[in-house]
Amino acid sequence: MDELRIVGGHRALDLANTVEPRPPGRVEKDHLGEPGALLSWAIRAAIVDEPEAARIERAWAADPRAAEAALADARALRDLIDPVLAGERLDILTARWAQAVGRSTLVAPTDHHSPAELRVGREPAWTIPDRLADALVDLVRTADRSRLRTCPLDQGGCGWLFLDRSRNGTRRWCAMEDCGTHAKIRRLTERRRTRRA
Numbered sequence: 001m002d003e004l005r006i007v008g009g010h011r012a013l014d015l016a017n018t019v020e021p022r023p024p025g026r027v028e029k030d031h032l033g034e035p036g037a038l039l040s041w042a043i044r045a046a047i048v049d050e051p052e053a054a055r056i057e058r059a060w061a062a063d064p065r066a067a068e069a070a071l072a073d074a075r076a077l078r079d080l081i082d083p084v085l086a087g088e089r090l091d092i093l094t095a096r097w098a099q100a101v102g103r104s105t106l107v108a109p110t111d112h113h114s115p116a117e118l119r120v121g122r123e124p125a126w127t128i129p130d131r132l133a134d135a136l137v138d139l140v141r142t143a144d145r146s147r148l149r150t151c152p153l154d155q156g157g158c159g160w161l162f163l164d165r166s167r168n169g170t171r172r173w174c175a176m177e178d179c180g181t182h183a184k185i186r187r188l189t190e191r192r193r194t195r196r197a
Contacts, residue, residue: 004031006045007174009163010143011135014045015074016081017174022150022159023082035060035067038074042128047135052127059124066125073129077136081161084140085148097137100130151179 008014016022018031018041032038039056042048048056060067077096083089104120120134121127147164151157151174158179164171173179 004041004044005175007160007162009165010139011045011047012081012132012139013161013163015078015132015135017158017160017162018078020158021153022161025153025159032071032075032078035071038071038128047128047131048121052121052124055124056127063125070125070129073126074132077129077132081136081139084136085145090140093133093136093140096133100126100133103130104134 004018006014008017019027020029020031021027031041039048039053039060043050043053060070073096080089080093080096084093100120101118103123103126104118105122107117107119109116121130123130143163147169149162149164149171151160151162152172153159156179157173160174162171162174
C-alpha cells in the first residue's frame with residue numbers, strides 16, 4: 001500500500017480520504033483495494049493496534065470470505081460518509097452501528113474514579129468495520145461541522161475532507177506541505193509563464 005497521508009483529524013474523515021480524488025470526480029485510486037490494504041491502513045489510522053492487527057490477520061486467513069466481507073463493509077461505510085454528513089441515510093448508519101455495539105463490551109475501569117470503557121470490535125473478523133461504524137456515528141454526533149473543510153479540487157487540491165483545528169479557522173489545504181505546496185508551485189509557474197508571454 002502506498003504511504004497514505006492521515007490528515008482528516010477524525011477517523012471517519014480519514015476513511016473518506018482513502019480514495020483519490022474524492023467524489024464527485026471520477027475516482028482514480030482506491031487505497032482500500034484488498035483486505036491487506038484495509039488492515040495496513042487501519043494500523044496507520046490508529047483504528048487497531050499491532051496485536052489486534054495480528055489477531056485480525058489470523059481470523060481473515062482462516063476465513064477469507066470474512067476478510068472480503070469486512071472490506072466490503074468498510075467501503076460501504078465510506079460511501080455513507082457524505083450522505084450522513086448531509087443528514088441523510090442515518091437509518092442505515094444506525095442499523096450498522098447497532099450491529100457494532102452488539103459485538104462490543106464494557107470494560108471495567110482500572111480505578112473507581114475513571115469511567116468504564118466501551119470497547120468496540122470484540123470479534124477480530126469484524127473489528128475494523130465495527131470501529132469505523134462507531135467512528136462515523138461519533139463524527140455525526142460530536143464533530144464541529146463549522147470546522148469541516150474540503151481540500152479545494154478546483155485550486156489543485158485533492159478533495160479530501162479534514163477538520164480545521166487552526167486557531168483562526170482559515171486552514172485551506174488538507175496538508176500545506178503537500179497540496180498547499182503543489183498549488184503554490186503551480187501558481188508561481190503560471191505567473192512566470194504570464195510574465196514571459
